[in-house]
Amino acid sequence: MRALQADAFAIDRLSLVDLPTPPPRRGEILVKVKAASLNYRDLAILCGGYMPSLPLPYTPCSDACGVVEAVGEDVTRFKPGDRVIPVYLQGWRDGALTPEQRSGGSLGGPLTGVLQDYVVVPAEDAVAAPDYLSDAQASTLPIAALTAWSCLQQGGLQAGQTVLVQGTGGVALFAAQFARAAGARVIGLTSTDEKAQLMRDMGVDTVINYRQTPAWGQAVRAATEGRGVDIVVETTGSSLGESLTAVRFNGFVGVIGFVGGMETPLNIRQLIGPMIRMQGVVVGSRAALEAMIRMMAMHRIEPLIDSSFPLARAAEGFARMQRGEHAGKIVISFD
DSSP states (O other): OOOEEEESSSSGEEEEEEEEOOOEEETEEEEEEEEEOOOOHHHHHHTTSSSSSOSSSSSOEEEEEEEEEEEEEOOSSSOHHHHHHOBBBBTSSSOOHHHHHHHHHHHTBBOOOOSSSSEEEGGGGGGETTTTTTHHHTTIIIIIIHHHHHHHTTOOOTTTOEEEEESSHHHHHHHHHHHTTTTOOEEEEESSHHHHHHHHHOOOOOEEETOSSSOHHHHHHHHTTOEEEEEEEEEESTTHHHHHHHHHEEEEEEEEOOOOOOOOOOHHHHHTTTTTTEEEEEOOOOOHHHHHHHHHHHOOOOOOOEEOOOOGGGGHHHHHHHTTSSSEEEEEOOO
């Protein structure tokens, strides 16, 4: 089978290799990958900024949709021909995440990634792909969509509230779609007029250009008559100070990413005085993914695909993400 591997931490060190197709063992399924999607985590690992001790060569990427090719002994959850989505954090099926699950169970590092023709996963660590979504669309759900869903759930989202999303990456746009479906108002931050129009077309109520308005926290407050938003989906990490300005008294800031960097200055008084709740958010369990898919199917929510690249040109997709040119999800096709 084809596999895209990196023998060093750099985009230009990706190359196609030929590997044996792995057989499914007891309790496992062999999945023929039809599409994969890129996340910032995948780029950070590939460029050496995250998991720098990961053994090389390695196969990148965590999110995919495919078709069950074969099943191992004692598998009853799926059968050959079923469309499935592997769960990003293998072994996290329900309840609270444990340190053991967090440290060793993630696809694309330290576990083998999905940029190869076939992957083997435990049958219990995959979910059925929604019928109404294409393979490309379904491949975007395990990290980006589920992280957005978990953030809003942990923030206690209710109809009539206001949610702030940052940028036009996958998590931000999923959060906007989910918040709108729940009856919430959405304020979005972006950097260009073109991306601002895209957000408006997706139903975002108010859009602020953060390059034109660096102190956007106050602009968000002005857009909420001084009250502040109920929930911030914080994807950059470097903008926490502005997020704390933008959120209301006793509001929620869900920290889900580090696109802007791993470290940021923080005025603790901004957090304590207004009794703001700030929490790190790491995707979600298999049960959470299944609940999110049911909600998406009910509202017929479709992921926004920015672009698609064949497996042999996946490096172009990583480079596009690195340049920040995308709006929505970048997909790798296997046809």
